[in-house]
Amino acid sequence: MIGLRNGDYAALVPALQEYLLTRGIPIPRWRQEELDGPERQAFAAQVLKGMVDLKVPVGPEDLPEVSAEVARRILGLGVLEPYLRDETVSEVIVRGRHVKVERAGRLEEIGDLGSAEYFLEVARRVAELQGRQLGVAKPFVLVDLPDGSRLTAMIPPLSVAGVAINIRRFAVRRLNLEELVERSALDRETASLLERVAGRVNLLVSGAPGAGKTTLLNALSAHFPQGSEVAIVESFRELQVQHPHPAWAVVQEEGEEGRISMGEVVNVIYTRMRPDIVAVGEVVRGDQAAEYVHAINLGVVGLTTIHGSSCLGALHRLETMVLETKPTLNWLATRERIAEGTDIVIQLRRLADGRRRLQEMVALEGLDERGHFITTVLKRWDPDKGSFSPLKCSHRLEERLA
Structure with missing residues (x-):
């Protein structure tokens, strides 16, 4: 396994998501329960095809595993997903295209991990968790994520500097x-x-x-x-x-x-x-x-x-x-x-x-x-x-x- 780094996935996930959207390939709704069965398999196959079409430099023996990871990140929170799995992170913050995280009470700059359009699409898909449409009529959303984390998102025109997302990560470990x-x-x-x-x-x-x-x-x-x-x-x-x-x-x-x-x-x-x-x-x-x-x-x-x-x-x-x-x-x-x-x-x-x-x-x-x-x-x-x-x-x- 080539072991792609988070930085590699940070560029790969938005590229594959844009590939799917421009070709009208639907991204399955992110439900509370885990997606499985034919729907997920069909989507993973489309991601694999996209990686081949985009000539992603991954060896054929590693392609199925890497494409499966890309599909999982697209279906979840995309490039933000690794930070939600990092127990040292307490909050993830997106402003426009820029990402930062909070660790031990201090903010840490991560950098630009995608386009503003990419994060707008992430916010809209997350809104579907509660069956809601994120748009001009309702430009903000508060959502409980499947892992218990809390997401707050605002989009233009309410958020004048682009999409704004805060994810308060659910603390697995309790302090006594x-x-x-x-x-x-x-x-x-x-x-x-x-x-x-x-x-x-x-x-x-x-x-x-x-x-x-x-x-x-x-x-x-x-x-x-x-x-x-x-x-x-x-x-x-x-x-x-x-x-x-x-x-x-x-x-x-x-x-x-x-x-x-x-x-x-x-x-x-x-x-x-x-x-x-x-x-x-x-x-x-x-x-x-x-x-x-x-x-x-x-x-x-x-x-x-x-x-x-x-x-x-x-x-x-x-x-x-x-x-x-x-x-x-x-x-x-x-x-x-x-x-x-x-x-x-x-x-x-x-x-x-x-x-x-x-x-x-x-x-x-x-x-x-x-x-x-x-x-x-x-x-x-x-x-x-x-x-x-x-x-x-x-x-x-x-x-x-x-």
Whole structure:
């Protein structure tokens, strides 16, 4: 076997795809299940013929194996496929024709791996996973790939600089709390507290995209009480909850006419499926926020993530989302429900060198006479000392853990 390098395939795959398209040879739809049987064999035969017609410098003894690999890459994500199989890659980014990847929190330039038209065709084929057409009327798409990775794509005219693709790679390996300590994301004192509270009190995890919110929820799930009933609700499957037999709902295309919303699913789960713990992958809309706040005030232990820049900011954002979908609610009553239902807020941060770190962890104590949140700082990163502050005590938290 000649053993073509990724760079060789990077040039070969777009050339063969263009060969097929210009001759009107259809590329089979990329289904969730693996393509096999006559359809795949016929397509592989067309790829092999194309390699012969294009006089690709591959020996006859290697041609079947190389053409099969080219066909597989065309049916998948083409020249991006190797990076989705690379466990060191956490994200693949395409801008126009240029590709870069994220490894260990840092971006690495790969280069131009195909034409803008080639990546546009890749984005359109991926959209078919959900039976959708990517075009002027709908110039963006969010898709769960068969391996669990999440793809977001935008095309012109919405994306003025050409097609833009981000693929957040599904992490096969889960980190535990001990490994987060080893990576200096937490200290041991914090990890011990999190082991104690996981699945017993309500946690809100805040941070920017890529700050490690989902990673922390996954690690916490290993410490849920044994025998508890766990339910998970997500818009994309990102959580890897380490608990046997959870009720797991992935709600796609929420908000489209005729589709059930994520907020409705949260409501059904906590009212009809008797969970002890509900983990909501991410709260990004008002209906989700309203149902989540309702659930944590009915005795269900809740964990979720939210985009925010501080612990207090995360609480206010949760409040704002609830009021956006429930404008008749009184702001003070809404804030009281959030304060009563939320026990701990954790703020995570992604550092310039790619590392993730807990910036602050607070316990809610209630509201003051003016309706402001009262919090106790349990942990905080001290940049001057380069270490975490000593753990403080919260009386309300201790009462709820008793």
